[in-house]
Amino acid sequence: MEYTLPVAPGPLTQLGRTLVADALKLRRTAALWLALGGGALPVLLNLLIFYFKGHLLVKPGQNPWPQYVGMSWQTASVLLLPMFVVLLSGLVVNLENRGGWRHLLAQPVGRGAVFGSKLLLLLVLNAVAQTLYVLLLLGAGVLLGWLKPDLGFQSHSISLLPVLRMLGHTYVATLGILGVQYGLALAFRGFVGPLAVGIAGIVSALTLLRWEHIDLVPYAAPTRILRLLEGDTQLSVTATLSPAEWYSLGWFALAVLVGYLLLLLRRPVTD
Template sequence: MKSTTTYLTRSLSAETLKLKNTFALWMAILAPCALISMFFLAFWSKGEHLVMKSLGPWTSFGFRTFALYTQLLMPIFIALLTSMTNGIEHKANGWKHLYALPLPKSTVYFSKAALVLGLVACSTLVFMLAILSAGTVLRWLRPDLGFQNYEGISMILITSVKIFLASFVIVAIQFWLSMRWSSFALSMGVAIVAIITTVVASRWEHIHYYPFAYPLMTFNGYMKQSGQFFTEEIWRSLAVGTAVFILGYMDISRKKIL
């Protein structure tokens, strides 16, 4: 009998190969770069209006990027990423082939889940590196903005990781949707509804029950500059996300493959 780890390693290495030449891989790297480049250009040309005196240059840069990222870009980014990676399988009509291989069905599901989470983690890493580089280059281009003082940088890095963890539940939901249905419009529709509802309901007292709002809650925490790592939305996201991944698997494994 082969162990579960053997199956998972094999499957994961095959899934990684599947990403070769696809846009999904590039998007995980390019999306954060594009976002940071945009703010880099803004700070370069109009930095004097964008740096808030009370926050300092790094925290101001973090504030601008996180605000856009958590409220608008992240839901779309995750929807694109999950529907693109699972779309490879839908497009190739590959489910029947995968499930007729001598692999447990759970392996197929969880190796794909791990891959998507890996991509989001990878793009978080790129995001952190891009912020660091952008600030460092701004330090030379615009010495007047004060980027030479690296105060606030650790908070930015911690918040990036926290946002990744807060989005865990969103990845779980979108992953299940994109695996269950091949429709790209469904994933995008859910993402857009999530964006609008989060913005509208952001001041609602029960917002912490709404999974799509967790990255925004992390952002609010950043604004308060609270040093706590495992805040409420983080463990909620991890707990609910894990549950969604498991329920998603139970649903997918029962599906008849036609």
């Protein structure tokens, strides 16, 4: 008796199905709440600073937006954003660490789909979180205009283009961390390992900020691009990628390649 070989779904179908399933698994997880709410902390801090001490920061008649955006971005990028990416990648991968890999890899989807789906999910969550942050930031600025008309938020334009450019730069700058942490999470198969390496990376980056080759360190990239925020009276941000961003993209590419190989040639699934 001969059995006909069943037809395997195409690679894109496999990826799509895995992504839909992975998205469902995010329900009620810390990863999802982190992505949706993570941006609120720096915005809230700066809202409070400007509400209570804004008169000391903004000269009468001056456009408050550049300083407000700059301060908030600094709060977010130096420590919170790298930490957010470290936690997010760890939490998303950790969803599978209690026997999930065994189940997932015994399903009719290739390892490429499993790998690609989680990577895409991380990229989307990262984008959603940073976009939400910008929306909250601008919303809080408008709110300050109503609450504290003296600061002048309502009488000056936000200048959206530089803010959007900065959002793009920051996103690119976080890709290196995201790739490296994703690869680490796949390699460790636990939550604590990649978290420890991530914290060590962030602390090292902040300590080495004055090093001439600091652009090579992916954890420093979100801080390094803060210098792109220019202008005291009107915000301006160049569209050109800075070296730190190019290195970030390089790290991302390298880490994705190594991470995929790790999943492909992964240690025996014994958990």
